[in-house]
Amino acid sequence: MKTILVTGGAGFIGSNFVYYMLEKHPGWRVVCFDALTYAGNLETLEDAMKNEKFRFVKGDITDRKAVFSLFEEERFDFVVNFAAESHVDRSIEAPEIFLRTNILGTQVLLDACRKNNTRFHQVSTDEVYGDLPLDRPDLFFTEETPIHTSSPYSASKASADLLTMAYYRTYGLPVTISRCSNNYGPYHFPEKLIPLMIANALENKPLPVYGEGKNVRDWLYVRDHCKAIDMILENGRPGEVYNIGGHNERTNLEVVRTVLRILGKSEELIKFVKDRPGHDMRYAIDPTKIRNELGWYPETDFDTGIQKTVEWYLNNRSWWKNIISGDYVKYYERMYGKR
Ligand code: NAD
Ligand code: DAU
Numbered sequence: 001m002k003t004i005l006v007t008g009g010a011g012f013i014g015s016n017f018v019y020y021m022l023e024k025h026p027g028w029r030v031v032c033f034d035a036l037t038y039a040g041n042l043e044t045l046e047d048a049m050k051n052e053k054f055r056f057v058k059g060d061i062t063d064r065k066a067v068f069s070l071f072e073e074e075r076f077d078f079v080v081n082f083a084a085e086s087h088v089d090r091s092i093e094a095p096e097i098f099l100r101t102n103i104l105g106t107q108v109l110l111d112a113c114r115k116n117n118t119r120f121h122q123v124s125t126d127e128v129y130g131d132l133p134l135d136r137p138d139l140f141f142t143e144e145t146p147i148h149t150s151s152p153y154s155a156s157k158a159s160a161d162l163l164t165m166a167y168y169r170t171y172g173l174p175v176t177i178s179r180c181s182n183n184y185g186p187y188h189f190p191e192k193l194i195p196l197m198i199a200n201a202l203e204n205k206p207l208p209v210y211g212e213g214k215n216v217r218d219w220l221y222v223r224d225h226c227k228a229i230d231m232i233l234e235n236g237r238p239g240e241v242y243n244i245g246g247h248n249e250r251t252n253l254e255v256v257r258t259v260l261r262i263l264g265k266s267e268e269l270i271k272f273v274k275d276r277p278g279h280d281m282r283y284a285i286d287p288t289k290i291r292n293e294l295g296w297y298p299e300t301d302f303d304t305g306i307q308k309t310v311e312w313y314l315n316n317r318s319w320w321k322n323i324i325s326g327d328y329v330k331y332y333e334r335m336y337g338k339r
Pocket of ligand 2: 213
């Protein structure tokens with residue numbers, strides 16, 4: 001039996017990972033440590049709470065005392081760090097908390113792992129590589145692509161990656177890093193492109209598309225991401241970075257039109273709005289390393305995944321409606337003022 005600490009497990013990918021691990025490794029204990037910021041939601045973990053192998057602990061990864069005392073209570077075989085401020089637009093408005101959580105919080109976890117010689121996995125992002133030009137479809141991000149960040153969010157994630165590698169080199173801490181492309185699927189917070197478009201379309205509200213909607217993202221169904229991280233924990237080599245992506249590139253406009261088509265809604269709902277400052281043009285992952293070394297491949301293509309995702313939002317209206325009308329807006333306004 002192993003025990004795994006999942007930080008940020010009440011958010012989108014972390015919660016999907018909690019469910020994936022409870023199902024895939026029924027003998028393992030899964031402990032979730034999450035500050036429940038505006039993006040964390042205990043409702044998401046309701047089913048996990050019924051599983052005796054699961055434990056939820058509310059706490060902030062920047063709180064050294066809380067993190068170290070958790071490590072005294074439990075012995076972890078792995079720590080997987082999903083906890084982060086994750087939304088690029090928010091990082092442009094208010095960078096500070098991104099630096100605090102994403103960099104300093106990661107450092108606290110690394111220190112706790114170092115003290116306990118615990119294997120650490122950092123969940124990173126393809127955004128650390130910057131972007132690719134639209135007119136060079138032959139180019140992809142590999143693990144050797146230089147770090148070249150655009151937003152405060154991606155700069156904070158890249159900093160955390162560098163710190164993680166420094167702990168490997170300097171202290172010999174067993175670490176791995178994964179850099180993933182855009183995820184989508186259940187429990188995706190309705191401020192991100194796909195869930196926001198689904199929610200707005202269902203409420204017949206305008207669908208805000210930045211700029212001309214030509215930016216390209218490489219979409220990955222969240223369960224495929226979870227599978228990749230599990231494989232890295234089991235067989236990944238310490239000190240290595242693994243890119244995760246499934247060659248599902250779409251322009252934003254294509255994604256929005258697909259959502260509208262599935263819902264049977266009019267394209268007149270699309271509203272082109274002011275572009276995001278420093279907006280990355282194209283992300284595209286080369287997943288050769290993880291495929292060749294670990295045998296990982298994505299099981300869900302975009303057409304299947306987006307259909308399943310739209311159906312999930314149709315069947316779970318109260319989940320996203322509670323968020324849209326609820327506390328997260330108040331929480332955010334309290335911290336940063338009205339948007
Ligand atoms: P999310 O915003 O949905 O969830 C983040 C979770 O972290 C929330 O539950 C929140 O409460 C928690 N959290 C935030 N600050 C915390 C703190 N100081 N201490 C403890 N918990 C805290 O994010 P997500 O989309 O699920 O992303 C998870 C991770 O994956 C992030 O590290 C992100 O950078 C990375 N990532 C995301 C994507 C994507 O497409 N969403 C792609 C690649 C990488
Ligand atoms: O690539 C991985 C990254 O993907 C993760 O590291 C981030 O945590 C995650 O949020 C995501 O970042 P993006 O900026 O790519 O995701 P977002 O959903 O915010 O935007 C996707 C694209 O859609 C982007 O080109 C901006 C555009 N967009 C977004 C929103 C919210 C719009 O056109 N309109 C919108 O309202």
